[in-house]
Amino acid sequence: MRYFFEDYVLNTDRRELHRGADVVPIAPQVFDLLDYLIRSRERVVSKDDLINAIWNGRSVSDAALTTRLNAARTAIGDSGNEQRLIKTLPRKGFRFVGQVREVAGSDSGQATAESALSVLDKPSIAVLPFENMSGDPEQEYFADGMVDEITTALSRFRSLFVIARNSSFSYKGKAVDIKQVGRELGVRYVLEGSVRKAAGKVRIIGQLIDVATGVHLWADRFEGDLSDVFTLQDRMTESVIAAIEPRVFRAEVDLAARRPNSLSAYDLCLRAIPHLYSFTRDGSAEALRLVSRALEIDPRYGFAATLAGSCHIQKVTQGWATDPKSEFAEGLRLLRLVLSIDGNDHLALSMLSYAAAWSGDFGTAREMVDRAIISNPNAAFAWSTRGWTCRMAGDLEEAIRSFERAVLLSPFDPLLFVTLTEMGVAFIDLGRFDEAVVAAKKALSQTQSFLPSYCCLITALAHLGREAEAKESATRLLELKSDFRISEWVSRSGLRINQMFVDGLRKAGIPE
Template identity: 30%
Template sequence: MDLEFGTYRLKRAERLLLGPQGPVELSARSFEILSMLLERPDDVISKTELFDSVWPGVVVEENTLQVHISALRKLLPAEMIVTVHGRGYKYAGPKPLAVTAEAVAPSRASIGVLPFDNMSGDPEQDYFSDGMTEGIITQLGKFREFLVIARNSSFQFRGKANDVAEVAKKLGVQYVVEGSVRKIGNRVRVTVQLIDASSTAHIWGEHYDRELDDIFAIQDEITQMIAARLARQTRIAIASRARARPTDNMSAYEFYLRALQLAAVYDAAHEAEPFLRQAVKLDPRFAAAHAMLGVVETLKFFWVFYNPDYLRPALEMAETALQLDPDEAYGHLASGFAHLYLRQFRQAEISLDRAIALNPNDPFILSIRALFLNYTDRPDEALVEITEAQRRDPYAVGWYDDFRGIILTTAGRYSEAIACYAKMADVPRWSLVRLVVCHFELGEIKQAQDALANVKAHYPGLRLDEIVDAEVDYYRDAAVCTRYRAILQRVDSEG
């Protein structure tokens, strides 16, 4: 059995540690030390025990052990291994879980599509090459045969001289797609190649010369060719499903792509609204733009101080998108997202399940469904879902740290939740409330009071119960928020 702890997995049979960005290089002795600490997470393991187990029958200096512990702290979050003075060392990270080794390796072909290079010599044309990349990611992500890394993580490698093998290791994929777009006048040349990361062998490559108004046909051809190479049995399905064009209005498409760039940034997603409104103005039948606008309206709901007025327009946008295209995954996402915060849990579940069925690889859909599971008394399932999302988009750090912190708080795993929030440059208002709860439950009253002071600074003039109602009261079980209110009152009274 392997051991999973947080975003890491110790593969004991292979003597390999996998982290959120791929394999972590450990020495043989460091691996054995980590394995021993994980196997006994509730114990303080003495230095003598470690020496006897890791260096049996060998006399070594004490600082040798310290060197290996120091190396582990540099490779892992430092707080995972604590020194218990006079006694030894103890593992203090997320609870290790035994998992089957088979669960690690994806049964589907895993693909990372790198941002296509803009070879046009005009930075303003980046949207065009980005659109090509976005189209391929979106289309490939519709098929359950593939695990496709999301745009946000793939675009971390934009504009860099990338080593394919290194990129594949960081993204945790078997195949890499890369290409370029050269746009001159009303013509475009697209070059694309598919690479097997294990051997860096070029499996397939092609270039396309087209008139600009044929850009969506180019995307269709590339998508079909790549998919067919990886899973020939899906060729018929790809041919029938990959031809849906989001819009024939290229200006509307440009605004939509600019909106997607903003939507990928955790605290800037709501800024995509004006671009999306321009897109639907130019093409009122642009279903994907209506759907994304519905998602953004709900994002505004909690970024702009929880104004429920934003949720009705979100549902209207979702309804418009689904009238135009009943299979628009983000239309169902927008509907489910809004229903969640309206506490209409059954409708939210139906919509989110449909969104997952239409696009099981989309990390944002998985993330929002994780929140839904969290608010409907299933935090353990929510953690599985958010881990699946992070597997597909490992670089969308803000989303995962915050969402995971919310879920871990619900699950009562307070130290782990605090560790998630510690990774964030700025903890959002709604999670500051949860930080108060976490510190209080751990008996860290001073830290809880400091977190509560930050909460109050965001809400001058509001009572504590009003703050909890605004930030946290989206649980199906009313007892959760009743407890949170009591904790904030208790911390305030002790201040």
């Protein structure tokens, strides 16, 4: 097991602590203490708990225990005064309070741990949801859209590690402590702000905060007509870049090909996104209706065409299309239209990669997704798509590394359940059924309506011989979709499903 927190990795299989590419020296007993605190992080650990777990119940002085705790804190850059990660609760015990991400299994070597965290050795930023100051709840989507555009623009700078929009939005509507946000997302800087839209005018206020010190490094206000909204975004983005990384060239933020000629088309696309993300037949239909209207307003609006193409592809892959062949062809046409407008659009490239892999053209799929990552190395969706493409092509270890990078970039993504499910399937393909169970259960903890997550869990449990649990999950699957049949699912999924997966479903009693 590997535990990721801040810029550290605790690898329990290799018994190593890494900070970025460096191995941190740590005594065996201190390693055990840190491992126990992290594994028990959901509760307060008493002194007796530590003595029983680390010293097997032998008599240990308070001084010896304090020495080991201080050594553990020092190893991870903490201290008794700061208690940023290991907190002492007087007369209660101790607790590890840092945000932790678990990755099942050990890496195949030093390179994996280094590559997973090397991205954190650069300035990192999260753009929090902007506060809607318009006094109209209906304008929430506009403030959210501003954050989307700024996040996308920042992500184009490879010198930055940018947390994905979807993870930052887990804080929407909450009173947040900036230092806590920094710890949970693993960033050094946070950008927060507000948007006021009224009477054809817009005002954006932003401030950049150093998470470690709480110091405001930069603050500014941008005002203008709604017709100038994208110019305001560019000015704000360039100011943030100048504040966070003075050595970055003040490159012009070229988003012209991704922008509509009319703000109405932009609004329609923003409203379509949650429908597309719902992964339901009705949601996909509503998203397509909205983005089709956007394309009527501006036929060469790249973002609208990407969303429309995604809707058509989703309808085919989820089995909702009445004419899959023509639906798929229309999706490809729209995505290729986007590339004719902007050949580096990472979303369109990722979706074309997905479509190519679905069709069995793995060479094209890999080429497209690698272009997407070159275009935007901070795009979690591109890394997740790369994982799926690699799995389809049989490169399973590379698939898992790509899925892990996607989770690292966007740990609170609302579509994380898709990435985790596909990671679980890759584990099944490798015969690593215990890890598949962990991944599938994490996916189901986010949403309990995604059928592939149940299929992944059922198959892994069945191959482990955990028949009662497999049948319990199978019952839940059939409650959600009473007419679920293996043959129909395999027919629709095509190349995605191997025989081992099908055998697991059969063992659990899923109808043929």
